[in-house]
Amino acid sequence: MERVTGKYYIETPYKLEKAAQVLAGEQSSGTFVAVPGETEELKARFAARVEKITHLETVKEPAIPGATSKTGEYHRASIEVSWSVENFGYNLPVLVSTLQGNLYEITQFTGLKLMDIELPASYSEHFKGPQFGIEGCRQLTSVQDRPLIGTIIKPSIGMTPEQTAELVKTLAEAGIDFIKDDELLSASANSSFEDRVDAIMRVINAHADKTGKKVMYAFNLSDEVDSMLRRYEYILNAGGTCAMVSLNSVGLSGVKKICDQRELAIHGHRNGWGMLNRHPLLGIEFPAYQKLWRLAGVDQIHVNGIQNKFWESDDSVVRSIEACLTPLDNGTTVLPVVSSGQWGGQAFETYRRTQTTDLLYMAGGGIMAHPDGPTGGVVALQQAWKGAVDGLTLEQAASTYPEFNNSVKKFGGK
Amino acid sequence: MERVTGKYYIETPYKLEKAAQVLAGEQSSGTFVAVPGETEELKARFAARVEKITHLETVKEPAIPGATSKTGEYHRASIEVSWSVENFGYNLPVLVSTLQGNLYEITQFTGLKLMDIELPASYSEHFKGPQFGIEGCRQLTSVQDRPLIGTIIKPSIGMTPEQTAELVKTLAEAGIDFIKDDELLSASANSSFEDRVDAIMRVINAHADKTGKKVMYAFNLSDEVDSMLRRYEYILNAGGTCAMVSLNSVGLSGVKKICDQRELAIHGHRNGWGMLNRHPLLGIEFPAYQKLWRLAGVDQIHVNGIQNKFWESDDSVVRSIEACLTPLDNGTTVLPVVSSGQWGGQAFETYRRTQTTDLLYMAGGGIMAHPDGPTGGVVALQQAWKGAVDGLTLEQAASTYPEFNNSVKKFGGK
Numbered sequence: 001m002e003r004v005t006g007k008y009y010i011e012t013p014y015k016l017e018k019a020a021q022v023l024a025g026e027q028s029s030g031t032f033v034a035v036p037g038e039t040e041e042l043k044a045r046f047a048a049r050v051e052k053i054t055h056l057e058t059v060k061e062p063a064i065p066g067a068t069s070k071t072g073e074y075h076r077a078s079i080e081v082s083w084s085v086e087n088f089g090y091n092l093p094v095l096v097s098t099l100q101g102n103l104y105e106i107t108q109f110t111g112l113k114l115m116d117i118e119l120p121a122s123y124s125e126h127f128k129g130p131q132f133g134i135e136g137c138r139q140l141t142s143v144q145d146r147p148l149i150g151t152i153i154k155p156s157i158g159m160t161p162e163q164t165a166e167l168v169k170t171l172a173e174a175g176i177d178f179i180k181d182d183e184l185l186s187a188s189a190n191s192s193f194e195d196r197v198d199a200i201m202r203v204i205n206a207h208a209d210k211t212g213k214k215v216m217y218a219f220n221l222s223d224e225v226d227s228m229l230r231r232y233e234y235i236l237n238a239g240g241t242c243a244m245v246s247l248n249s250v251g252l253s254g255v256k257k258i259c260d261q262r263e264l265a266i267h268g269h270r271n272g273w274g275m276l277n278r279h280p281l282l283g284i285e286f287p288a289y290q291k292l293w294r295l296a297g298v299d300q301i302h303v304n305g306i307q308n309k310f311w312e313s314d315d316s317v318v319r320s321i322e323a324c325l326t327p328l329d330n331g332t333t334v335l336p337v338v339s340s341g342q343w344g345g346q347a348f349e350t351y352r353r354t355q356t357t358d359l360l361y362m363a364g365g366g367i368m369a370h371p372d373g374p375t376g377g378v379v380a381l382q383q384a385w386k387g388a389v390d391g392l393t394l395e396q397a398a399s400t401y402p403e404f405n406n407s408v409k410k411f412g413g414k
Numbered sequence: 415m416e417r418v419t420g421k422y423y424i425e426t427p428y429k430l431e432k433a434a435q436v437l438a439g440e441q442s443s444g445t446f447v448a449v450p451g452e453t454e455e456l457k458a459r460f461a462a463r464v465e466k467i468t469h470l471e472t473v474k475e476p477a478i479p480g481a482t483s484k485t486g487e488y489h490r491a492s493i494e495v496s497w498s499v500e501n502f503g504y505n506l507p508v509l510v511s512t513l514q515g516n517l518y519e520i521t522q523f524t525g526l527k528l529m530d531i532e533l534p535a536s537y538s539e540h541f542k543g544p545q546f547g548i549e550g551c552r553q554l555t556s557v558q559d560r561p562l563i564g565t566i567i568k569p570s571i572g573m574t575p576e577q578t579a580e581l582v583k584t585l586a587e588a589g590i591d592f593i594k595d596d597e598l599l600s601a602s603a604n605s606s607f608e609d610r611v612d613a614i615m616r617v618i619n620a621h622a623d624k625t626g627k628k629v630m631y632a633f634n635l636s637d638e639v640d641s642m643l644r645r646y647e648y649i650l651n652a653g654g655t656c657a658m659v660s661l662n663s664v665g666l667s668g669v670k671k672i673c674d675q676r677e678l679a680i681h682g683h684r685n686g687w688g689m690l691n692r693h694p695l696l697g698i699e700f701p702a703y704q705k706l707w708r709l710a711g712v713d714q715i716h717v718n719g720i721q722n723k724f725w726e727s728d729d730s731v732v733r734s735i736e737a738c739l740t741p742l743d744n745g746t747t748v749l750p751v752v753s754s755g756q757w758g759g760q761a762f763e764t765y766r767r768t769q770t771t772d773l774l775y776m777a778g779g780g781i782m783a784h785p786d787g788p789t790g791g792v793v794a795l796q797q798a799w800k801g802a803v804d805g806l807t808l809e810q811a812a813s814t815y816p817e818f819n820n821s822v823k824k825f826g827g828k
Binding site: 094102159224226283 | 451478511512516571597599603665666674685688693696698725
């Protein structure tokens with residue numbers, strides 16, 4: 001029978017074997033006292049199995065509060081635990097409760113992080129995955145052979161639909177591929193969702209009629225299920241191609257329902273991610289996280305960016321991009337959304353480390369605050385990526401391309 | 415204009431005022447470079463406001479990775495930040511993205527936890543809250559003046575519907591008020607959801623016909639939205655009174671959709687909670703967390719238990735119970751579900767510290783593994799609570815009540 005495997009990074013004051021068995025018991029057929037119904041037959045079929053334990057190091061201080069070590073030692077290890085698909089079937093929330101449920105509360109652990117998930121082939125057959133993904137988003141925006149260049153409407157909140165549409169017009173004329181609402185804005189007192197869609201799609205459709213290029217705008221429809229479905233239809237009827245959801249705020253079932261409509265590309269925003277990931281020994285790592293959202297059908301997912309303004313390391317960003325570009329068994333990938341403090345200078349290191357242009361590369365201030373205006377900002381980003389792919393250094397690209405040179409002068413000193 | 419206030423516990427190597435302003439800027443109209451549209455008028459209406467900063471202590475080591483302190487000092491403080499309701503309206507996911515979004519990734523913080531949320535009166539007018547809550551659950555189970563006594567089907571997974579129904583029959587005859595699926599079980603290979611509902615409700619309905627008492631069974635319907643709605647109808651048609659959802663796994667929008675049906679009591683399981691809460695300076699505290707789920711309409715929510723088998727302190731459990739019993743502006747409360755390693759001995763300390771019987775008190779092994787069988791187990795729990803409310807000590811209750819005395823002998827040595 002097919003099995004799902006969770007790979008964890010753990011810390012425990014107990015013997016590793018014992019701690020791993022507690023996890024497997026708590027997350028399947030065991031409880032704190034023996035109960036009559038727990039037969040050998042039942043255990044053979046439904047008990048979680050500890051597959052592998054690799055001791056990594058032993059430390060003197062616990063990472064997070066839990067049981068106190070009598071010897072003063074806390075053991076860190078990679079462990080792998082597997083469950084039969086018979087336990088939960090093709091049910092993502094129950095899969096999550098199995099892989100990421102009560103186990104974080106077990107006192108025997110002083111650290112526990114879900115690092116990756118191995119899914120059987122049938123799982124990614126059952127879940128179709130993204131409807132658009134990388135190729136679909138390229139087709140919708142008419143962009144090949146370079147990253148999609150995107151931006152976020154700033155200020156995040158407070159502009160009227162008309163002001164936003166004016167900005168969208170400027171950005172469309174500047175040659176932008178993608179624009180998104182900020183996650184803080186869905187419907188504010190001076191920008192109702194419908195009015196914003198109307199005003200923006202009027203501009204985008206007119207631009208597409210004139211140029212043949214339709215800018216992809218990710219409208220943030222995050223809300224209750226019924227409202228999200230109404231808003232989805234509204235975007236579709238207005239000629240839009242994309243909707244944004246805040247993954248953690250809406251949750252897995254709501255996001256899946258939206259993705260299942262399969263007519264708009266779904267931009268998955270991971271705000272709140274730091275809460276799940278920032279501690280090295282608590283929560284979940286991105287390789288595991290992104291798999292769940294890909295099964296739900298998200299087409300684009302945020303990965304932060306090289307030399308970002310947040311706390312995350314470049315190594316972690318690179319691992320995240322690689323995870324998105326690794327196909328599931330159903331052959332699907334997901335478009336990594338690179339953002340946070342990006343202005344083009346990071347294109348060189350991003351390309352050097354990932355060797356891909358299958359990215360949605362987002363810059364906010366890097367476009368809007370460009371010395372030559374937004375057109376200069378968009379052109380500079382295209383130049384930066386062309387330079388990076390052609391093997392130029394940042395300095396060589398700056399001396400080749402005047403708009404990018406102006407980016408370097410304005411933003412390069414940071 | 416009404417405002418929502420988030421109360422945070424933070425740690426930062428920067429000046430507290432500066433760090434708080436970064437949070438307020440990131441979570442409303444600011445970004446990392448000045449942008450043209452950020453007018454004074456816009457800021458006055460939509461910018462988040464730092465309302466209060468209370469320095470608590472200064473430490474030498476950061477709690478979680480972030481910016482390095484040049485002075486070697488990291489300042490801990492309580493801060494309060496407020497947003498106008500005009501920013502997000504009555505939209506729970508966007509409220510969450512505002513209160514718990516990118517702010518966890520800000521490098522200027524080396525610790526950040528959302529401790530509580532203050533909501534304006536109109537918020538709890540708009541959101542009706544739980545349909546049943548404490549009074550409704552008491553009516554559905556015919557229990558007054560003592561905690562509802564509940565149990566979890568164990569083994570968590572692997573029993574057939576017939577075996578489960580057999581156990582439910584035993585428990586119903588033993589006088590149990592409430593039974594729940596484990597969060598690991600929704601539909602397994604040998605226990606389809608519908609077959610389980612059929613088998614169990616046959617027993618529960620027959621028992622109700624005979625005795626007038628309907629045991630409340632929380633069927634775990636956690637799944638995709640459409641499946642949850644189908645299962646909800648299935649429970650309702652079978653005469654059930656309750657459904658269980660795994661809050662974190664299903665997510666806010668999916669849970670709200672289920673609660674909005676308002677015909678079954680909704681049992682909110684918080685598995686995965688440790689990931690959000692276990693670090694003292696990362697994530698969210700229960701007083702904030704439970705408010706969001708109460709707005710969504712959950713009737714019952716897990717709070718762990720005194721002297722539990724998990725890592726959580728008794729102080730934290732007591733705070734959680736108090737939070738559930740504090741009415742929102744709309745007058746609603748939510749029934750706290752006490753569980754984890756409970757056998758009745760903890761009734762005394764639980765009552766001493768909370769002075770309430772408005773609880774769903776869950777015991778697993780404490781009932782099933784009782785020396786006198788499940789009937790003894792249920793009776794012993796009722797005795798423990800009667801003793802606690804009457805002001806007896808555990809020892810006095812044990813010498814008064816023979817079934818509880820047997821609990822003490824079997825479980826009291828732990």
